[in-house]
C-alpha cells in the first residue's frame with residue numbers, strides 16, 4: 001500500500017443494513033469535489049437495485065456481482081480496482097481522484113480493508129484513505145449489541161456518521177454516542193443531518209492533508225495523546241492508554257464488559273528511538289500470532305537507524321502496507337513513537353508487554369546476580 005499522495009485514495013463506506021449508506025452517498029456525490037470518483041457497490045440478492053439508488057454518478061458506479069464484498073467477491077473487488085487502474089492508464093477513463101467502496105451492511109470491514117491493502121498490485125496504485133461508518137440513531141444501539149459486524153464497523157472507523165437522529169427519541173442519541181465512544185474513542189462523530197456530512201471532506205481521513213499535501217500525523221492517528229499527554233519521563237517502556245476501561249471523559253467506573261468490550265482501543269507512546277529489528281519482530285509476532293485480533297493499527301515510529309525520518313505503519317489484521325518513511329517529523333517538537341491499536345479479544349496489557357519485551361531497556365539500576373556470578377572477570381571468593 002502506497003501512502004504517497006500520488007496513489008488514488010480509497011475510502012470504505014460501511015454501516016449496518018439500512019443504516020443510511022446509500023442515502024449519504026447520494027448526498028455526497030452531489031458535491032462537485034467528488035467528481036471523478038468511482039463508486040464500487042456490492043449487493044446481496046438476485047435483483048440489483050443499489051446502483052439504481054446511487055443517482056448522481058451513474059458513469060462511475062461499478063456494481064459487483066451478487067455476494068458480500070468481504071468474502072465471495074473479494075477477488076472481484078481486486079479485479080475491479082485493477083481494471084479501473086488499467087482503464088486510467090490507457091486513457092479510457094479520466095484519472096480518478098478517489099474510489100469509494102460501499103460495503104454491504106453485513107460485511108465485516110476488516111477483510112475488505114485487507115483486500116485493498118494486501119494485494120501487491122493494488123497496493124502500488126491505491127492507498128487506503130479511511131473508513132466512514134454510518135450508524136443509525138434509532139436502531140444503532142440494539143444493532144451494536146446484537147451484531148458483531150456492526151461493532152467492528154464502528155471500531156475500525158475513522159469517522160462515524162450518525163443518521164436519522166431526528167427520528168430518535170430524546171436521550172437515545174446520547175446513549176448511542178456514549179457506546180460509540182467506548183468502541184472507538186478516536187473516531188470523529190458527525191451528525192448526518194449537518195452540511196459537513198454531505199461534503200467531500202468527509203472522506204479525507206488519510207495521512208496527507210489534501211489541502212497542504214503535508215503529513216498530518218495527529219489527525220491520521222486520531223491522536224488525542226499528542227495534545228493531552230506531555231513528554232513524561234516515566235514512559236520508559238511505553239505508555240498505553242486503554243480506552244476500553246475508560247470513556248473519553250475518563251469515568252473510570254464504567255463497566256467495560258457490559259457491552260462486550262472485548263473490542264478495545266489504546267495507544268502506546270514510547271520516548272526513545274526503536275531498533276528496526278525490534279520493531280520488525282514485534283510487528284511480526286503480533287500479526288502472525290494474533291493477526292485476526294488486531295482490527296487496526298496505525299503508528300508513527302521513531303527509528304534508531306534514522307531518528308530524523310519517522311516510519312509510518314498501517315495495518316489491518318495480519319496485513320500491513322509497506323512501511324513508509326516521512327521526510328521529517330511533522331512536529332519536530334514531538335518525536336515520540338505513537339501507536340494506536342484497535343483489538344478484539346487481545347488485552348492491552350499483553351500487547352504492551354510484547355512491545356516492552358522487544359523495546360524495553362535492561363534495568364540498569366538492578367544488578368543481575370547471575371551475570372555477576374558468571375562474570376569471568378569476577379574476583380574469586382568475592383561475594384556480593
Ligand SMILES: Nc1nc2c(ncn2[C@@H]2O[C@H](COP(=O)(O)OP(=O)(O)OP(=O)(O)O)[C@@H](O)[C@H]2O)c(=O)[nH]1
Pocket residue numbers: 015016017018019020021022023024050104105163164165167192193
Ligand atoms: N429520516 C431519515 N431517514 C434516513 C436517513 N438516512 C437514511 N434514511 C432512510 O433509511 C432507509 C435506508 O437507507 P439506505 O440509505 O438505503 O441505507 P443503506 O445503509 O444503504 O441500506 P443497505 O444498502 O440495505 O444496507 C431509507 O428509507 C432512507 O430513506 C436520515 O438521515 N434520516
